[in-house]
Amino acid sequence: MTFVMALCVTACVGVSIYLLLGRDLKGVAMGVFLLGHGANLSIMAMSGSPVLPAENATAAESLKAAPILGAHVPSPALANMVDPLPQALILTAIVIGFAVMGFLLTLLIITNRSTGTLVVDRLANEPVSTTRTDTRAEPFLPSGTPS
Amino acid sequence: MSMALAGFLQLAVVAPPAGGLLLAIIAPVLAGLATLLLPRAAVTARVVLAGAGPALAFVLVLWHLGAHGVAGHTPPPESHHASITHVADTSGTDDLASQVIESSLSHASDAGRLAAPPQGTAVIEWVPDLDLNLAFLADGLGGFFALLVAGIGVLIVLYARGYFGGATEQARADLFRFYPTLGFFASAMLGVVLADYTLLTLVFWELTSISSFLLIGWNRYDKAALKLAKQAFFTTGLGGMFLLGGIGLLGYHTGHWRWSELLQHANDLDWSGGTLKAAFLLMFVGAASKSAQWPLHYWLPGAMAAPTPVSAYLHSATMVKAGVFLVGRMLPLFVLPGEGVGVDIWPGLITWIGAITMLYGGVTAVNQHDLKRIFAYTTVSQLGLLMAMYGLAGFDFDHAGHVVAAAIDLDITQIANHAFYKAPLFITAGAIGHYLSRSLPDLHGAFYKFPAICATMLLAGYALAAGPGTVSFQAKELFLYAIYHAANGRPWLWVILAMTIATAACNVAIFVRLLTTLLGLPGSMGKADHDSAHDDDHGHGEDGHDHHHAPEPGLGGALIWLPAVPLVALQYIGGLAPGVWDRLFGRFERFGYYFDHGVPSLLYAITHPGVPLYASGVAIVLGVVLGLSKLLRGQHIDPHDAIYPGVEAASVGLGRGLFAVLQNGSLRVYLTVVLIALMTCLSAAAWHDPGMIAPIGAEAARAFELPLGVIVGLLIVITALLLPVFSSRIVRVLMLGSCGFTVVAMYVVYQAPDLALTQLMVEIIGVLLFVLVLRLLPEPPQGERALPVGKLWRAGLGLVVGLAFGWITLVCAHAQPEALLGEWFSQYSYHGPAMIDAAGEKTGYERGGGGKNVVNVILVDFRGFDTLGEISVLGLAALGVWSMLPGRRRELCGEPPAQANASSSDPSTAEATLS
Incomplete structure (x- = not known):
């Protein structure tokens, strides 16, 4: 099962890197979300397989129990129950990922409004190139020095 | 009680208190800062207050030396005296040098070292963990330098009053700004020469570089001066970095971080391996950069952009001698007299670097017109001579089966000699430049207009030429003796002797030209050379001080040359009455192998002729001829001046090139670099630990356990x-x-x-x-699709990174930790630990999370702050979205902002309901 998860992580992270390296900012935004999925799945997989070990498995139950204590969880041992801690971490991550998504989408709108383009190279080049020309003209002269 | 008092007194004898010297060090900067409180018009009060700082420092150092003695100074044994006197008395017509060799052979046992290792003061803790504390070492070298710095400091304070003037608003503003900076320098320099902790020396060393930078760039509107200030700062500052490396190596290798401790253990240092040699080399580079040794000397003539008081103080008498001082400090450590040289490269390296500097500085100095540049190059030359003097000290030599001590004598006299004529030369050069011009061809007959200034300059110039009657003459003789001794068995050292004669001839030539020009005699740097010279006068980044001032009447005006007089007087006292000189400075001398009873008198030197005396004579004759000849009358452009601008342009260009390549503004390039670096690290990890590959197979076998x-x-x-x-x-x-x-x-x-x-x-x-x-x-614009090659590259990188992350997931999941945190969380999610009473019965549970959904309990209870942070992030993001969308805000102006927030706050409410 973990191997399947590893494949999912590979697919999500790989595609997200492909998108992040692209020229379109919208693709970059999608890449960020996909990267979040990949990271969450990776943490999930690290908690181990949800399949019950063969000696504990019954005909009715082949999976470990959800981390909710109750009548059907006789003892809070992780042999029979999935690890709750990665779930807690991922829950936090999902919510923060959502906040980042909202922020990022807003940034897209703002960027588009102020520059009229969402092509990464163009966005990157224009402002930086102007500052660089400025630096070249007088690299070390302190500002405010009368000439 | 009395026992305790006796113990305390004994302690006081063993380690003198540090407070007095600490106060002496900070007195100049405190006084300088205090002058800022005075109103600008109070010129006299300002001068008095500023001068009180170094004066107090002078008195305190003197008091310390009087109360606790010169550290490490022990009077030479009586028998030693006797034998010298005896040899001197019975000397026939043999030359002096061979007699003193004989005399030192007669007491070869104590020829090794006259002075005991000096004792530092008590420690005031500063940063004990770094071995950086406040303790001071007022030995002969340090104590003398401290008095020199403080004493000349007082004179320079007075001179600055004469130089800047006091009547105009501009002059008052200059003085207002000048004295605190000067005090800063004086304190830093006192710290360098008095510090006992090696790292403390370094701290003050860098402070002198900073103050030098501030003073060279005194004229803030002169771009040339700023460049030269930067040049001096970077050259000496980088030298300071070398010094840091050397001090670090020395400290870690020996375990000693105090000069006094190092000197005490000089004989049992571990010389095996190259560590100490490397430490020496690094420290010497630092010293050479500070003392303007070839090929790093270029910054010193450049530093003449500073106002002349600064040139007279920092760049001739004190700061530039810091390197010489450091080498003098290291000498007893790295050179073990009578037992061979600890660092075998010492004599060869230092002597040759010093000698090249000496000759180059001397020849270049003749070839200048600007007085300050002339004196700057003679300073370079003299610093080279002082270095060579310490270098020669590394030569000990075999004489009739005995190893005779290293060739050094009366180093303090040499150092004092230079300070006592070079500072007056600068002072008077500044004065004459203030009234007339600093270009020598313009000064034809200036003596008749300004007799006092010119007479002082000529008297100091006579000392520059090492004329008989000045202590400079004897100092030159001492140096020639040192060469003569060291050359015994090393014929190639005669080259150094020739270089010294040539340098001395150049100095004599400079004096001859000064004399003829100022007096308007034939053979002067006449008006003929004038036209070609004048245009260049302002081209060297001079200090921009306006020329052709009217002489200021009264004491204030006289202060522009008067401070030079006591220093020149000391030159002639040393020359004509060496007994007085010895009473003044003899107690500071650390090395007296041949002349341990003091500076030889002029008569003594003349009546005991030998190679050194003949060499002096040759130098004087050659110098007079050269001075009167038409040779070397141009203005030599020092090719080393191109070193720093070249290095700076190269490094700035390199930086700009690297910036253009690395910081090209493309996010994709940055990301690619980061990812490739990540992949490289992961590959290295897998290469290092092949066990990281195994989980892939093990997990792949269990891939289909859950359809x-x-x-x-x-x-x-x-x-x-x-x-x-x-x-x-x-x-x-x-x-x-x-x-x-x-x-x-x-x-x-x-x-x-x-x-x-x-x-x-x-x-x-x-x-x-x-x-x-x-x-x-x-x-997205349809016409600008990325090239297929770019897509392939992206896909390939994506695939590699994706696979790497999948692999990491497998490796982590495959690990079998001893205990899982989750176990603890689920155990105590509802109940706390069980409470057991004394009888062993379970009576109940302590308080736990109180919830059955373990994930929720973790979120809101065990890791509640984490969740609080998460909610804050959400809130901040919502605020950010809200503030970034002004248009949207305007649309919603009539209504409460619930709608816009609703989307953002949904997940938190969702989570809240879940929890």
């Missing part, structure tokens, strides 16, 4: 891979959404209901938001 999981996993993979295939952005968003929903399914498989619910909410809102936002954004 449902395999199906969901495949769906995730397919949806993710299909995402970039479609070009329509709506389809892309839908693919993103489907991927998210299959991830939800995977959470269900993994028995994580909370995650599934939350992800479901987020996914629904996310897809909706994305579709809404996409409507506002433009389509």
Whole structure:
């Protein structure tokens, strides 16, 4: 099962890197979300397989129990129950990922409004190139020095 | 009680208190800062207050030396005296040098070292963990330098009053700014020469570099001066870095961080391995940069852009001698007289560097017109001579089966000699430049207009030429003796003797030209050379001080040359009455192998002729001829002046090139670099630990244990891979959404209901938001599709990084930790630990989380602050969105902002309901 998860992580992270390296900012935004999925799945997989070990498995139950204590969880041992801690971490991550998504989408709108383009190279080049020309003209002269 | 007092007194004898010297060090800067409180018009009070700082320092150092003695100074044994006197008395017509060799042979046992290792003061703790504390070492070298710095400091304070004037608003502003900076320098320099902790020396060393920078760039509106200040700062500052390296190596290798301790253990240092040699080399580079040794000497003539008081103080008498001082400090450490040389490269390296500097400085000095440049190059030359003097000290030599001590004598006299004529030369050069011109050809007959200034300059110039009657003559003789001794058995050292004669001839030539020009005699630097010279006068980044001032009447005006007089007087006292000189300075001398009873008198030197005396004579004759000849009358442009601008341009160019390559503004390049670095590290890790590969096979064997999981996993993979295939952005968003929903399914498989619910909410809102936002954004320009090569490259990198992350996941999941934190969380999620009474019966449970959903308990209880942070992030993001969308805000102006916030706050409320 973990191997399947590893494949999912590979697919999500790989595609997200492909998108992040692209020229379109919208693709970059999608890449960020996909990267979040990949990271969450990776943490999930690290908690181990949800399949019950063969000696504990019954005909009715082949999976470990959800981390909710109750009548059907006789003892809070992780042999029979999935690890709750990665779930807690991922829950936090999902919510923060959502906040980042909202922020990022807003940034897209703002960027588009102020520059009229969402092509990464163009966005990157224009402002930086102007500052660089400025630096070249007088690299070390302190500002405010009368000439 | 009396025992305790006696113990205390004994302690006081063993380690003198540090407070007095500390006060002496900070007195100048405190006085300088105090002058800032005076009104600008109070010129006299300002001068008095500023001068009180170094004067107090002078008195305190003197008091310390009087109360506790010169550290490490022990009077030479009586028998030693006797034998010298005896030899001197019975000397026939043999030359002096061979007699003193004989005399030192007669007491070869104590020829090794006259002075005991000096004792530092008590320690005032500063940073004990770094071996950086306040303790001072007022031995002969340090104590003498401290008096020199403080004493000349007082004179320079007075001179600055004469130089800047006091009547105009500009002059008052200059003085207002000048004295604190000068005090800063004086304190830093006192610190250098008195510090006992090696690192403390370094701290003050760098402070002198900073103050020198401030003073060279005194004229803030002169770009040339600023450049020269930068040049001096970087050259000496980088030298300071070398010094740091050397001090560090020395300290870690020996375990001693105090000069006094190092000197005490000089005989039992571990010389094996190259560590101490490397330490010496690094420290010497630092010293050479500070003392303007070839080829790093270029900064010193450049530093003449500073006002003349600064040139007279920092760049001739004190700061530039810091390197010489350091080498003098290291001498007893690295050179073990009578026992061979600790660092075998010492004599060869220092002597040759010093000699080259000496000759180059001397020849270049003749070839200048600007007085300050002339004296700057003679300073370089003299610093080279002082270095060579310490270098020669490394030569000990075999004489009739005895190893005779190193060739050095009366180093303090040499150092004092230079300070006592060079500072007056600068002072008077500044004075004459103030009234007339600093260009020598312009000064034809200046003596008749300004007799006092010119007479002082000529008297100091006579000392520069090492004329008989000045202590300079004897100092030159001492140096020639040192060469003569060291050359015994080393014929190639005669080259150094020739270089010294040539340098001395250059100095004599400079004096001859000064004399003829100022007096308007034939053979002067006449008006003939004038026209070609004058235009260049302002081209060297001079201090911009206006020439052709009217002489200021009264004492204030006289202060522009008067401070030179006591220093010149000391030169002639030393020359004509060496007994007085010895009473004044003899107690500071550390080395007196041949002349341990003091400076030889002029008569003594003349009546005991030998190679040194003949060499002096040759130098004087050659010098007079050269001075009167037409040779070397141009203005030599020092090719070393191009070193610093070249290095600076190269490093700035290199930096700019690297910046253009590395910081090209393309996010994709940055990301690629980061990812490639990450992959390299991971490959290195796998290479290092092949066990990281094994989990792949083990987990692949168990891949199909859960068919449902395999199906969901495949769906995730397919949806993710299909995402970039479609070009329509709506389809892309839908693919993103489907991927998210299959991830939800995977959470269900993994028995994580909370995650599934939350992800479901987020996914629904996310897809909706994305579709809404996409409507506002433009389509990507169709004509500018990326090249297929770029796509392939992206896909390849994506594949590699993806595989790496999958692999990391497998490696982590395969690990078998001893205990899982989750176990603890689930155990105490509802109950706390069981309470057991004295009888061993379980009576109940302590307080636990009180919830049955372990994930929720972790979020709101065990890791509650984490969740608080998460909610804060959400709130901040919502605020950010709100503030960034002014248009949207205006639309909602009439209504409360609930609608805009609703979308953002949804997941938190969703989570709250879940919790």
